[in-house]
Amino acid sequence: xxxxxxxxxxxxxxxxxxxxxxxxxxxxxxxxxxxxxxxxxxxxxxxxxxxxxxxxxxxxxxxxxxxxxxxxxxxxxxxxxxxxxxxxxxxxxxxxxxxxxxxxxxxxxxxxxxxxxxxxxxxxxxxxxxxxxxxxxxxxxxxxxxxxxxxxxxxxxxxxxxxxxxxxxxxxxxxxxxxxxxxxxxxxxxxxxxxxxxxxxxxxxxxxxxxxxxxxxxxxxxxxxxxxxxxxxxxxxxxxxxxxxxxxxxxxxxxxxxxxxxxxxxxxxxxxxxxxxxxxxxxxxxxxxxxxxxxxxxxxxxxxxxxxxxxxxxxxxxxxxxxxxxxxxxxxxxxxxxxxxxxxxxxxxxxxxxxxxxxxxxxxxx
Amino acid sequence: xxxxxxxxxxxxxxxxxxxxxxxxxxxxxxxxxxxxxxxxxxxxxxxxxxxxxxxxxxxxxxxxxxxxxxxxxxxxxxxxxxxxxxxxxxxxxxxxxxxxxxxxxxxxxxxxxxxxxxxxxxxxxxxxxxxxxxxxxxxxxxxxxxxxxxxxxxxxxxxxxx
Numbered sequence: 001x002x003x004x005x006x007x008x009x010x011x012x013x014x015x016x017x018x019x020x021x022x023x024x025x026x027x028x029x030x031x032x033x034x035x036x037x038x039x040x041x042x043x044x045x046x047x048x049x050x051x052x053x054x055x056x057x058x059x060x061x062x063x064x065x066x067x068x069x070x071x072x073x074x075x076x077x078x079x080x081x082x083x084x085x086x087x088x089x090x091x092x093x094x095x096x097x098x099x100x101x102x103x104x105x106x107x108x109x110x111x112x113x114x115x116x117x118x119x120x121x122x123x124x125x126x127x128x129x130x131x132x133x134x135x136x137x138x139x140x141x142x143x144x145x146x147x148x149x150x151x152x153x154x155x156x157x158x159x160x161x162x163x164x165x166x167x168x169x170x171x172x173x174x175x176x177x178x179x180x181x182x183x184x185x186x187x188x189x190x191x192x193x194x195x196x197x198x199x200x201x202x203x204x205x206x207x208x209x210x211x212x213x214x215x216x217x218x219x220x221x222x223x224x225x226x227x228x229x230x231x232x233x234x235x236x237x238x239x240x241x242x243x244x245x246x247x248x249x250x251x252x253x254x255x256x257x258x259x260x261x262x263x264x265x266x267x268x269x270x271x272x273x274x275x276x277x278x279x280x281x282x283x284x285x286x287x288x289x290x291x292x293x294x295x296x297x298x299x300x301x302x303x304x305x306x307x308x309x310x311x312x313x314x315x316x317x318x319x320x321x322x323x324x325x326x327x328x329x330x331x332x333x334x335x336x337x338x339x340x341x342x343x344x345x346x347x348x349x350x351x352x353x354x355x356x357x358x359x360x361x362x363x364x365x366x
Numbered sequence: 367x368x369x370x371x372x373x374x375x376x377x378x379x380x381x382x383x384x385x386x387x388x389x390x391x392x393x394x395x396x397x398x399x400x401x402x403x404x405x406x407x408x409x410x411x412x413x414x415x416x417x418x419x420x421x422x423x424x425x426x427x428x429x430x431x432x433x434x435x436x437x438x439x440x441x442x443x444x445x446x447x448x449x450x451x452x453x454x455x456x457x458x459x460x461x462x463x464x465x466x467x468x469x470x471x472x473x474x475x476x477x478x479x480x481x482x483x484x485x486x487x488x489x490x491x492x493x494x495x496x497x498x499x500x501x502x503x504x505x506x507x508x509x510x511x512x513x514x515x516x517x518x519x520x521x522x523x524x525x526x527x528x
Contacts, residue, residue, distance in 0.1 A: 006456055006460065010460055014467075017471070021474065025390075025474060028478070028481070029390055029477065032394065032481045033397070036395070036397040036484040037397035038401065039398070040397070040401035040402045040484060040488035040491060041401030041402060043488030043492040044401065044402040044406055044409060044492065046492050047406075047491060048406075322488070
């Protein structure tokens with residue numbers, strides 16, 4: 001072979017090898033590098049989540065002042081620093097701020113391609129706030145008691161709570177995604193329950209659209225997360241409705257589209273027991289089987305079992321995709337659970353419940 | 367191309383690709399290290415050890431660079447393969463290019479090693495007992511770089527000789 005031919009073969013091989021290697025390397029770097037910092041930080045934060053032993057110690061606080069002091073060596077310290085009257089409301093607000101702070105941290109440290117999802121998740125608190133405040137207004141109750149100090153439009157929520165008339169609320173909601181459903185509510189086209197469902201429907205539609213706009217791992221994880229959340233809400237809605245003896249036609253408008261489970265067969269059964277049997281053949285069968293007897297007495301048990309299932313699924317995904325959005329999602333779920341448990345303990349302490357009973361009840365609350 | 371170009375390219379790619387890959391690997395693991403230290407300074411020692419693992423590929427690259435420069439005569443004497451029309455010179459310079467490329471490309475293992483180290487840093491921050499396992503998992507990626515270095519040494523010694 002001529003030296004020129006050998007040179008030609010070498011040059012071509014080099015070009016092909018470098019193009020392929022360059023492309024593959026760039027993809028790997030683009031995919032994993034942005035999650036390196038946040039996910040490691042989140043793992044370190046997971047180590048700081050309160051253990052069962054800590055919860056038991058908190059349950060033995062006896063007074064809310066002791067409860068706050070016990071939390072001084074945790075990351076709640078800064079949020080609880082402003083607590084002076086040691087009322088349960090004040091502590092709850094501090095815990096809500098801590099949870100909001102976690103969401104905001106996720107938005108700050110996660111890569112741009114997934115951070116907006118956490119901003120959207122934070123909007124669920126807006127939905128809860130708007131729905132509960134409007135419902136409280138309609139019922140003539142003091143609406144500000146229902147405001148949770150978390151969300152992306154807290155000033156507007158406070159303004160709604162302070163509004164003197166229902167029309168004034170419409171002015172506050174102008175330009176927000178909640179304006180249109182509220183208009184329908186004002187015109188009497190939908191009931192307060194349908195208004196709440198509509199808010200959740202729009203919110204989950206937004207989350208699902210965002211998840212579906214992503215690619216590869218991110219799409220798999222975010223889509224699974226949103227569908228699991230939708231399934232949880234729909235299953236609980238159907239089962240509660242069945243327990244109340246509602247018909248399929250009455251239940252259908254209350255469902256949120258986008259879940260992974262076909263709910264039609266469930267809608268047409270006669271009672272809760274049959275609905276649970278129907279769910280047995282779905283992906284939630286194993287989740288329900290473990291708590292079946294308790295669920296028939298208390299649907300809250302199922303809600304907690306489904307929450308645990310979502311968390312376990314996110315943990316599974318974060319083991320499979322260690323540098324992905326699964327770890328932050330799992331952390332947020334754990335943080336929400338922790339805050340829920342702390343709030344429950346604080347309330348039970350205020351009610352003067354015995355520590356042993358608090359331990360039992362707080363475990364149930366999570 | 368002239369044999370000098372192949373030889374220089376071999377030396378440059380060995381050190382260049384492996385060095386760049388090490389930089390990326392250390393960068394990925396370093397970002398994770400910064401993350402865990404931001405939460406708790408006690409994580410510093412473990413994170414530092416894991417962060418340093420992807421650095422070794424750049425050392426293999428540097429060793430190969432020196433070897434190529436030495437056997438070709440660029441370092442410590444005159445260049446041995448000067449004739450572009452000699453098949454022997456072309457082949458020997460191509461072998462040196464291949465050796466450099468082998469170390470450079472296997473040195474890319476520093477990037478996945480950085481990813482593994484990054485995940486391990488997170489795991490160790492959550493549970494310090496997983497430190498040894500983290501080191502072992504991260505070191506697995508090193509194997510490919512060692513194979514590359516061994517292969518390159520064989521190519522240089524048997525194909526070109528000192």
